[in-house]
Amino acid sequence: MLQRRPLPSVVRFNQLLGQLAKLKHYSAVLSLNRQMGLIGIASDAYTLNIIINCYCHLNRMGFGLSVLGQFFKLGLQSSVTTFTTLIHGFVLHNRVAEAARLFSKMVGRGHCQPNVFTFNTLVKGFCMIGNNRAAIQLLGKMEERGCEPDIVTYNTVIDSLCKDTLVDQALNLFTEMITRGIAPNVVTYTSLIQGVCNIGQWKEAKRLLNEMVSKNIFPDVRTFTVLVDALCKEGMIVEAKSVVEMMIQRHIEPDISTYNSLMDGYCLRGEMDEAKQVFDLMVSKGSMVNVRSCNILINGFCKHKKIDEANKVFQEMRCMGLVPNTITFTTLIDGFCKVGRIKDAQKLFCEMQGCGQLPNVNTYAGILDGLCNNQQLSKALELLRELESNKWELNIVIYTIIIDGLCKAGEMVSAIDVFSGLSSKGVQPDVRTYTIMISGFCKRGLLSEAENLLRGMEEKGCSPNDCTYNTIMRFYQ
Known part of the structure; x- marks a missing residue:
């Protein structure tokens, strides 16, 4: 096209650039546009919007x-598409405040009137950062600007409200939408x-499901998956399984998410x-x-101390060409530690680092817990010092594991030393940390120290729980 004489119209070039942009070859579009400019092909408004x-x-x-600026330089008029594209760009990269400022400039300076796509883009941005109030105001x-919201506008806000468990507001908006004559989908x-489902209103979920079917709106795989996931989390596995069977009867093939939720439900119930049957079905x-x-399956086996079965799944996933991630390794390392197989855990930890998966604070928490529970306190303390020297941002879970190990071993002086140093590290003890320390004092007969710590935790805004009170009361009986 560049070599033809006369040169094709810029419209033809725009068609090519537009198709390349749809195929996500963004850098190629910019490069080709530069070549167009070098031989004098003037961009029009459509070209600039693509760029x-x-x-x-x-x-x-x-x-x-x-x-x-090129619009003004070339004497072209920027359009609502131009501003909507830029607003979408800011939203796409989580820069919602800048998107809102650009929207305000667009409206305030009278460049052009925003359309439903512009509004929907900014509404999506506000919902994305959890600012439902701003989304509803927008x-x-x-209406004030004579732009009618559409089904996308309402769906975006309703979905955001539901995710934040503001279901009553979502239902009110749903009613408003229907009143406006916008049919739900x-x-x-x-x-x-x-x-x-997230707030446990199963009757309401069933009513909504029946209502949508009565309106000839048939549930899709996501609808059913939502139901399966919610039922499984509530331990209602029989009901969840019946939903999966209903999907199959309706010729809706459950997807990975559906089966994962069902498998997770079984794991939660032990x-x-x-x-494993669900997993094997997925494999087949x-x-x-x-x-x-x-x-999910490895975690389920580990939680129920079936570490060999968990390890088999780990080996099986590799045979399937799946690459274990940090969560996989961390879960299995913690599982080995929980059953006292520290050497296996350490071997897996080395393997994890060898294949490029970086351990996180949860990985180290599992190892430290395993060392403390298997009378290897000196190794646990050595690892803790190593993590501190390497400037790891350790949380209260890590320090609570160490304090618990020291208290159980009767090393109260060392436990007090670690506990006292928490504030200097910017870590605040939680109710479990305090309860462990109180228990440690009580077991050594240091009841006045336990009482002082109980008062101290309340003064620092950490409320004791039943376990804390039961711990100290048990030693007064």
């Missing part, structure tokens, strides 16, 4: 904004069903044989197992 879109997706927002401003109902269906599936 802005590419800069936005590449997170080069400064360059995207600078293209606005919904109201749409499967996305609307799925969000509402998820919302009511029904590991059933969980081909490419229906992911790393999360394996992590």
